[in-house]
Amino acid sequence: MLSSPNISNVRFTHAGFWVEDLDKMADFYQRVFKMHRSDHGKIDAHGLRAELAFLTGDPEEHHQLVFIAGKPRDLPFNVINQISFRVGKLSDLRAYWHFLQAEPNASGIYAFSHGNAWSLYFHDPEGNRCEIYLDTPWYVEQPFRTELDLTLSDTEILERTRKEVAKYPSAKPLKLWQKEVADSLGLKDWAPSDLAED
Numbered sequence: 001m002l003s004s005p006n007i008s009n010v011r012f013t014h015a016g017f018w019v020e021d022l023d024k025m026a027d028f029y030q031r032v033f034k035m036h037r038s039d040h041g042k043i044d045a046h047g048l049r050a051e052l053a054f055l056t057g058d059p060e061e062h063h064q065l066v067f068i069a070g071k072p073r074d075l076p077f078n079v080i081n082q083i084s085f086r087v088g089k090l091s092d093l094r095a096y097w098h099f100l101q102a103e104p105n106a107s108g109i110y111a112f113s114h115g116n117a118w119s120l121y122f123h124d125p126e127g128n129r130c131e132i133y134l135d136t137p138w139y140v141e142q143p144f145r146t147e148l149d150l151t152l153s154d155t156e157i158l159e160r161t162r163k164e165v166a167k168y169p170s171a172k173p174l175k176l177w178q179k180e181v182a183d184s185l186g187l188k189d190w191a192p193s194d195l196a197e198d
Contacts, residue, residue: 013061013064014061014063014064014065014066015064015065015066015083016065016066016067016068017065017066017067017068017071017083017128018068018069018070018071019067019068019069019071019126020069020072020073020126021125021126022051022052022053022067022068022069023053024105024125025053025067025124025125025126026040026053026055026067028105028124028125029055029065029067029124030055032099032100032103032106032130033057033085034057035055035056035057035064035065036055036056036057037054037055038054038055038056038062038063039052039053039054039062039063040052040053040054048068050068050069051068051069052066052067052068052069053066053067054066055067057085065083071126078127078128080128080129082121082128082129082130082131083124083128083129083130083131084130084131084132084133085130085131085132085133086132086133086134086135087132087133087134088134089134089154090118090134090154090157091154092134093111093118093120093132093133093134093150094150096120096132097109097111097120097150100120100122105124105125106122106123106124106130107122107123108121108122108123108129109121109122110122111147111148111149111150112145112146112147112148113136113144113145113146113147113148113157113160113164114133114140114142114143114144114145115136115138115140115142115144115146115161115164115165115168115171116135116136116138116139116140116142116144116174117133117134117135117136118134118136118148118157118161119132119133119148120132120133120148120150135174136158136161136165136174137158137173137174138161138162138165138171138172138173138174139170139171139172139173139174139176139177140165140168140170140171141168141170144168146164175192178192
């Protein structure tokens with residue numbers, strides 16, 4: 001198997017999506033995910049002629065999403081499987097669960113535990129699946145899916161997930177799995193970061 005050139009590891013930063021209604025989509029992501037519209041303009045170069053909106057939720061990234069107008073309305077298949085956003089605590093996930101119930105442009109709302117993550121799913125105004133999630137303290141082989149009841153307390157969810165994950169021989173502490181991945185990537189000085197702010 002070929003590997004990439006002998007350069008520093010690259011870091012994924014953003015993705016671009018064709019959309020039918022640029023303003024509706026940009027507004028939805030700005031409201032729901034509190035993203036900043038960093039730029040909005042038109043391009044006419046390299047065979048691309050379109051209007052674009054650039055969105056970010058990170059001041060160190062000019063954009064994390066680029067929406068490009070011009071997606072045909074009659075496509076038989078949506079090529080975007082999902083767009084994912086991470087939160088820091090179960091209370092954040094629960095707050096989104098309640099918020100989305102009243103969001104008129106969100107549909108198909110459901111929640112699952114993946115053993116290694118707790119995930120809330122829904123569809124945006126153009127039918128793209130969105131995920132809001134946070135990591136659990138464990139790794140377990142994927143795919144893994146059980147119902148997630150966000151009416152339970154944090155302690156109840158944690159204990160239920162611990163019992164579900166413990167049934168699988170692949171289960172291990174998340175930090176151990178992360179270290180194994182870092183080692184496989186040659187990241188000698190890697191240390192885990194924590195999204196949550198206490």
